[in-house]
Amino acid sequence: MSATTLSPDRPSIPWPWLTRGGRFSWTRMLVLISAFAPGLVLLWLLESGQLGAEPWKAAAKESGTWAIRFLLISLAVTPLRHVADWPKALTFRRMLGLVALGYAVLHLLMYAGHMAWDLPEIASEILLRFYLTLGFLVLLGLVVLGVTSTDGWQARLGRRWKVLHRAVYGLAAAGIFHQFLQAKSRADGAVLMAGVFLFLMAWRALPGRWRASPPALAGLAVLAAIGAALVEFAWYGLSSNLPAARILAANLDPGAGLRPAQLVLVMGLVVAVLPWVTRIRLPRRA
Structure with missing residues (x-):
């Protein structure tokens, strides 16, 4: 998602559990399963009615928290590569950045469910409430970084690609501030x-x-x-x-x-x- 999160692997990996050489990787598969597990558990708790009196609101809060967590995890990949002397850690950056984007989208969907899918009301709330406006702008920024995380976009943008993807630092800070405003x-x-x-x-x-x-x-x-x-x-x-x-x-x-x-x-x-x-x-x- 940035030079530190969604940096592209070459050549492009068609499936997230495959290596660049097209071989199945248990490590990548375990990372993928671990990344999806919190979301699947959250959806199960929502479906089974175990999230309290306002289940959609609770699900929205939890999914947003996981979005920031995975964004921070993606930012930790580069330090981990140096600190643990693990070069292969870099191959997980794009996957983890996209997982953060996925949880951010889920966060918006859960909020929409809390608002009974009333799109005009949702749009009004996002425009009128600062913390919702901030969260929505962070989501839009993550979408831009996610879409431009591919090898093709890196080639098109050239040097501007790194400049664009350094915006992830600001998005992470804004996402944390959004968490403060909610908390x-x-x-x-x-x-x-x-x-x-x-x-x-x-x-x-x-x-x-x-x-x-x-x-x-x-x-x-x-x-x-x-x-x-x-x-x-x-x-x-x-x-x-x-x-x-x-x-x-x-x-x-x-x-x-x-x-x-x-x-x-x-x-x-x-x-x-x-x-x-x-x-x-x-x-x-x-």
């Missing part, structure tokens, strides 16, 4: 997404020789956790009457439970260990 006073999930996004963007700012350095990655984990805590503080301070200072202080209180910023730190430190794990694993392969 209102319960923004833990959005704060976690913001922290992961900060880590991924900070990684891209590192010099090349530091991108697989455990100390540098550990430092990024700390910075991303601090950034997530500050984002959480700013959000609650500006958008609610909740005690933002107490929420910020809860990040230093072991009895307050696992906070989003702390989870960002844990995830970042796990990433920082991966280069050491890879160095241990490679000699055994040899």
Whole structure:
């Protein structure tokens, strides 16, 4: 979907479970099944009436959350390739970007179902409510990147293709802000997404020789956790009457439970260990 998400594989892969050489890949198939599983479970819960009093609304919220999750996962492919020394990870970028687009489309469909498929009312709500307008613009942006993710479009656009597909960073940030606007006073999930996004963007700012350095990655984990805590503080301070200072202080209180910023730190430190794990694993392969 960008130079970091939907970068085309050459030659084009007719089916997502096939390699570029046309061979069946269990890895690609498992990634594909894992990507579709949350959506299938969500549709089953919707059909079986297990999503509460407003099932379509709950399904819309959950599908939107998965859209941003997969967008962040697609942005994590390039760091994973360097940190884990796994070049084949790059072959999953386009697939994961398109999965994010699929969940974004499902998000809109679930919202339309919540609105009883009243198209004029849906259009009116999207135009009048800022958070819906923002979400719809993110969807349109993902559609553009999805359509132009093919080898043919890359050839037509040339250098402009990379410029266009770097828009995915802005779309991811806007999608996370959309999550904040929906969450209102319960923004833990959005704060976690913001922290992961900060880590991924900070990684891209590192010099090349530091991108697989455990100390540098550990430092990024700390910075991303601090950034997530500050984002959480700013959000609650500006958008609610909740005690933002107490929420910020809860990040230093072991009895307050696992906070989003702390989870960002844990995830970042796990990433920082991966280069050491890879160095241990490679000699055994040899």
